[in-house]
Amino acid sequence: MTQQPFELPHFYMPYPARLNPHVEEARAHSITWAREMGMLEGSGIWEQSDLDAHDYGLLCAYTHPDCDGPALSLITDWYVWVFFFDDHFLEIFKRTQDRAGGKAYLDRLPLFMPMDLATPMPEPENPVEAGLADLWTRTVPSMSADWRRRFAVATEHLLNESLWELSNINEGRIANPVEYIEMRRKVGGAPWSAGLVEYATAEVPESVAGTRPLRVLMETFSDAVHLRNDLFSYQREVEDEGELSNGVLVLETFFGCTTQEAADTVNDVLTSRLHQFEHTALTEVPAVALEKSLAPGEVTAVARYTQGLQDWQSGGHEWHMRSSRYMNARAETTSPWQSLTSPGTSAADVGALLAAAGAERLRAHAHVPFQKVGPSLLPDFYMPFQHELSPHLPGARPRLTEWMHRMGMLQEGVWDEDRLAAADLPLCSAGIDPDASPEALDLSSHWLAWGTYGDDYYPLVYGGRRDLAAARLTTHRLSDCMPLDGEQTLVPVNGMERGLIDLWARTTAEMTPDQRRTLKDAVNVMTESWVWELVNQIQHRVPDPVDYLEMRRATFGSDLTMSMCRMGHGPAVPPEVYRSGPVRSLENAAVDYACLVNDVFSYQKEIEYEGEVHNAILVVQNFFGIDYPRALRVVHDLMTQRMQQFEHVAANELPVVYDDFGLSEEAREVMRGYVTDLQHWMAGILNWHRTVDRYKAEHLARRTHGFLPDRPPALPLAG
Numbered sequence: 001m002t003q004q005p006f007e008l009p010h011f012y013m014p015y016p017a018r019l020n021p022h023v024e025e026a027r028a029h030s031i032t033w034a035r036e037m038g039m040l041e042g043s044g045i046w047e048q049s050d051l052d053a054h055d056y057g058l059l060c061a062y063t064h065p066d067c068d069g070p071a072l073s074l075i076t077d078w079y080v081w082v083f084f085f086d087d088h089f090l091e092i093f094k095r096t097q098d099r100a101g102g103k104a105y106l107d108r109l110p111l112f113m114p115m116d117l118a119t120p121m122p123e124p125e126n127p128v129e130a131g132l133a134d135l136w137t138r139t140v141p142s143m144s145a146d147w148r149r150r151f152a153v154a155t156e157h158l159l160n161e162s163l164w165e166l167s168n169i170n171e172g173r174i175a176n177p178v179e180y181i182e183m184r185r186k187v188g189g190a191p192w193s194a195g196l197v198e199y200a201t202a203e204v205p206e207s208v209a210g211t212r213p214l215r216v217l218m219e220t221f222s223d224a225v226h227l228r229n230d231l232f233s234y235q236r237e238v239e240d241e242g243e244l245s246n247g248v249l250v251l252e253t254f255f256g257c258t259t260q261e262a263a264d265t266v267n268d269v270l271t272s273r274l275h276q277f278e279h280t281a282l283t284e285v286p287a288v289a290l291e292k293s294l295a296p297g298e299v300t301a302v303a304r305y306t307q308g309l310q311d312w313q314s315g316g317h318e319w320h321m322r323s324s325r326y327m328n329a330r331a332e333t334t335s336p337w338q339s340l341t342s343p344g345t346s347a348a349d350v351g352a353l354l355a356a357a358g359a360e361r362l363r364a365h366a367h368v369p370f371q372k373v374g375p376s377l378l379p380d381f382y383m384p385f386q387h388e389l390s391p392h393l394p395g396a397r398p399r400l401t402e403w404m405h406r407m408g409m410l411q412e413g414v415w416d417e418d419r420l421a422a423a424d425l426p427l428c429s430a431g432i433d434p435d436a437s438p439e440a441l442d443l444s445s446h447w448l449a450w451g452t453y454g455d456d457y458y459p460l461v462y463g464g465r466r467d468l469a470a471a472r473l474t475t476h477r478l479s480d481c482m483p484l485d486g487e488q489t490l491v492p493v494n495g496m497e498r499g500l501i502d503l504w505a506r507t508t509a510e511m512t513p514d515q516r517r518t519l520k521d522a523v524n525v526m527t528e529s530w531v532w533e534l535v536n537q538i539q540h541r542v543p544d545p546v547d548y549l550e551m552r553r554a555t556f557g558s559d560l561t562m563s564m565c566r567m568g569h570g571p572a573v574p575p576e577v578y579r580s581g582p583v584r585s586l587e588n589a590a591v592d593y594a595c596l597v598n599d600v601f602s603y604q605k606e607i608e609y610e611g612e613v614h615n616a617i618l619v620v621q622n623f624f625g626i627d628y629p630r631a632l633r634v635v636h637d638l639m640t641q642r643m644q645q646f647e648h649v650a651a652n653e654l655p656v657v658y659d660d661f662g663l664s665e666e667a668r669e670v671m672r673g674y675v676t677d678l679q680h681w682m683a684g685i686l687n688w689h690r691t692v693d694r695y696k697a698e699h700l701a702r703r704t705h706g707f708l709p710d711r712p713p714a715l716p717l718a719g
Contacts, residue, residue, distance in 0.1 A: 004327055005235055006248075006260040009267040011228065012274055015310045017318040018065035022072045027057030029073040030080050037134065038127040039084045045091055046084065053324040056080050062315030063193075064308070067200040074138055075196050081131040082158070082189060088128055089162050090241065099163065103660065106159050112136055113152045115145065143199065146206045151195040157186035160581070171652070173244065176641035178592060179585065180250045181223060181546055186581070187245065188229070190222030193312060201308035202301035207292050212532070213284035214302075216547065220277035221309045223546060225316055227270040231263055232326035254637070269545070272623065274313070275364075276544040281306050283535075291472075363622060364542050369611030373628060375697040376603040379636040382643050387683035388434035389427075392441050396426035400445045407502060409449075409495035414457050419703065422693040425449045431684020433677075443506060450499045451526065451557045457496060458530040459610070463537045471534050475527045482520045484513060522559035529554035533614050542613045542622040549592065555614070556598070558591040561681070572667040580661075582653035589646040590678045594685045596639045600632065601689040609700055643682075650675050 020026075031051060034040050040048050060076040067075070093102035112121050112132040117140065124130035140148050175183065185191060198204055208214050230237075230247035237243035247269075252262035285306065289299050321328050390396075404410050404420055429436070429444035436444060462471040480490050481500040492498040500523075508516045529551055536543055543551070553559075577583060599606075599616040606612035620631040654675070658668050693699040 004329060005239065006263045008231060008328070009264050011267065011317060012271040013314055013317055015314040017062055017314040018311065020061035020065045020067065020072055022069035023057055023061035025069045026060055026072045026076040027055070030057055030076045033073075033077050033134075034080050034084070037081075037131040039080070039131065043088075043127055045088050051080070054083065055319070055323055056083065058322065059316070059319040062318045063312040064197070064200040065311055065315065071200055074135070075200060077131075078135055078139075078196055081128070081135060082192070084131070085128050085159070088126075093162075094241075102163060106163065109159050110152070110156055113155060115148055115152070117141065139199065144203060144206070146209065147195070147198060147203050150209065151192070154189075154192040154195055158189045158192045160186075162187055173648070174253045175245065175250055176638065176645055177250055177254055178549055178638065178642065179589070179645055180245070180247060182585070182588065183581070184226045184245065184247070185219065185222045188222065188226040190225040191218055193225065194218045194221060194309065197308040197312055198305055202304040204302060204305050205292075205294060205298040207298075208288055208294065208302065211288050211292070212528070213280055213288045216280045216284065217277060217306060217309060219550075220273045220280065220547075221313065223273040224270050224277065224313060227266050227273070228317060228320065229326075231266055231270075232320045232328060234259075234263070235327040236325065254641070268623070272544050273546065276547055277309070279541075283539075363625075364544075365540055367540070367542050367613060367618065367622060369540075369607075369613075370609075371607060373604055373608050376601055376605075376695065377629065377632055378600065379632065381597070381636075381686060382640040383683060383686055384643070384647065385679040385683040387431050387687040388680065390430035390434045390436050390441050392436070392438045393426055393430040395438060396429065396441050396445050397424070399442055400426055400449055403442075403446055403502075404449060404453075404495075404499075407495050407499040409453050409499060412495055414460055415453055420449070422699050422703075423449070423452060424688070424692045424694075425452060427691060428684060428688040431687050432681050434680060434684075443503070446499070446503055447507075447560070450496070450503060451560070453499075454496055454527065455530060455555065458534055459537055459612075463534055466538050468531070468534060468538060471531050475531055478527050479520070479524050482508075482516075482523060484516050484520060519560070519563050522557075522563045525554050525559050526557045536613055540613070542619060545619050545623050548614065548616065548619045549595075552595045552599075552614075552616070553588065553591050556591065556595045558587070558595075561591075562587055572664065573670050574661065574667075577657065577661055577663070577667075577671070580657050582649050582657050586646060586649040586654065586675070586678070589642045589649065590682055592642045593639055593646065593682055596635055596642070597686050597689055600635065600639075601695040603628075603632075604697060605695055605700055646678070646682075 031040075031048060034046070034051055035048075040046055040051065056079045057076050060072055060079055064072060064075055089102065089105075092098070093105065108122070108125075108129065109132060112124070112129055113136050114121065117137065121133050122129075124133055140151075143151075204214060227247050234246055234248045237246050238249050247266045248259065248262045251257070251265050252259055255262065255265070257265075285302060289302065294302070320326050401410075401417060401420060404415070410416055410420065425448040426441065426445040428448055429441055433440065433444060458471060458474075462468070462474075474496075477490060477493075477497060478500055481492070481497050482504045483489055489501050490497070492501055508519065511519070532551055533555060596616055603615060603617050606615050607618060612618075616635050617628065617631045620626070620634050621628065624631070624634070626634075654671065657663075658671065663671070689695065
């Protein structure tokens with residue numbers, strides 16, 4: 001190989017790697033199995049020498065150190081299969097840029113993963129299909145239906161998102177950092193690996209498998225695995241294969257920095273994700289176990305699974321250090337404990353490692369609140385869409401004030417008429433949906449007012465007195481305000497509950513049960529995210545950058561917004577279209593743009609007057625150790641790239657989705673209208689922020705901390 005493009009950084013890895021004693025058994029079995037599946041001689045992809053050099057038996061023995069011999073052999077076969085698929089797809093479709101052939105190839109693979117093994121499979125036509133059919137048949141009988149479903153979805157994501165990589169190669173396009181992290185989770189396969197960790201350790205109980213703590217464990221595990229792989233594989237992927245999906249290349253392009261600087265930054269993000277993993281495992285997982293009343297055996301299963309993910313991290317690193325597949329010259333050891341026995345290692349070296357790790361972890365808790373920052377700096381926002389306003393706006397304003405009084409949300413010491421007027425939420429609704437009828441505009445205004453009020457209510461009422469239990473009880477009660485099947489609602493005890501009961505009845509009157517369930521889930525995601533913010537506030541913790549951006553969508557109510565935008569689309573657009581990668585990418589780009597707009601405008605309000613830790617600019621300042629103006633430039637660049645991604649997806653990826661799903665012209669027109677709705681949504685939100693008093697320095701100075709000077713806040717019942 002040629003000279004390394006950068007020096008590998010020092011990796012944070014506090015867990016020692018352990019080797020499964022059945023490694024030789026797995027190695028020998030994998031060679032025999034690969035040959036039987038047609039992956040070696042004659043495949044045009046691998047010879048046995050390739051398989052020997054890659055040493056997937058060693059990978060699996062390091063990443064699954066405690067399972068027995070047969071289980072290790074089966075898991076090793078899965079990894080042989082997935083790496084063969086990766087190389088096979090590269091040679092047959094990526095190098096030839098044959099997207100149509102690649103799609104036809106991928107469309108057949110789910111046929112070899114039936115939920116019911118009695119369902120017949122087609123005859124395999126290539127080694128990838130043969131291997132998948134064999135592995136699925138050997139694996140799923142011992143696992144639950146819930147695990148089968150989750151593992152099949154992860155496998156399909158791993159396979160199908162290869163088309164996203166192929167599309168980017170065809171276009172010569174390098175993703176932005178947020179887009180890359182999201183897509184890398186799918187195409188990189190770590191969620192799929194987490195499923196095999198369950199197979200090797202213990203299956204996660206279904207009652208908690210979909211909760212935030214377990215999701216964050218899997219996502220932080222995934223991000224760390226992928227970013228580590230990006231560092232080791234940069235030379236192979238970028239310089240040899242012409243690959244554009246590599247985190248080092250993504251940051252090198254985004255920041256306009258050197259390859260070495262990008263590599264060091266990738267390692268910083270990797271370390272942050274591991275710290276987030278540990279924080280979640282030690283704080284959020286025990287809490288959800290209590291909340292869901294897990295039995296002792298179920299708690300043990302979650303603990304074994306968590307240990308399995310840790311083993312994968314340390315074992316995967318050891319394999320990268322040894323495999324000929326990757327650049328690993330002059331790589332430093334990962335663990336100070338292992339280096340104690342190495343020649344030339346002093347106590348000072350270990351002390352420096354521990355000091356560096358401790359300083360990075362402490363930084364998240366070291367922010368000084370209520371610093372004077374002055375008026376928010378506003379950059380030249382990139383907004384390619386013109387905003388329009390509903391002609392019904394003037395009448396919506398007094399109707400909102402009357403509704404807020406009637407619901408009791410202006411009598412609790414959190415908001416008053418002055419504060420409501422400063423927010424002018426009908427203006428936001430009028431820009432989001434300029435074609436709305438007066439009734440629809442009122443409904444939208446009321447939802448926005450309710451959500452904004454709740455977002456202010458939680459930190460003001462519960463944060464000051466650090467009452468997490470009351471916040472969680474309030475969140476449960478709010479969920480009970482949204483009956484799905486006509487069950488009786490609870491008796492409201494405050495304005496939020498009264499407002500949500502009213503909104504729910506008005507919004508869902510004509511909805512199907514599935515539509516009501518989707519809307520309720522969206523509201524629950526938003527209210528539960530307010531508790532997450534409260535926990536960080538109580539712990540005085542600035543969030544990890546990736547976790548912040550993803551949770552920001554929830555605190556902003558994006559799921560609620562998207563479900564409202566889709567109302568009335570009818571059956572012309574199949575649900576799987578909305579679940580497709582490009583549509584989710586389009587929506588996330590729009591939501592991230594709007595969330596970051598809010599963070600830019602609200603910086604002074606949140607940092608100086610509220611002592612907040614949930615602001616993208618502060619998160620960037622804290623992570624990179626830079627000042628406000630430089631952090632703003634990073635956030636502004638990210639906003640611009642998210643908007644450009646929205647434009648790219650709408651122009652280039654959605655037409656392919658329409659063709660892939662064979663959409664009718666009616667459905668295509670609905671989707672084009674949906675894109676227009678999202679354009680109105682972003683333009684309307686930017687216009688609202690520019691116009692209202694809520695974020696302006698003069699209003700903030702007059703309404704310090706949100707209270708009237710002569711009226712102390714009331715503490716309403718939490719239920």
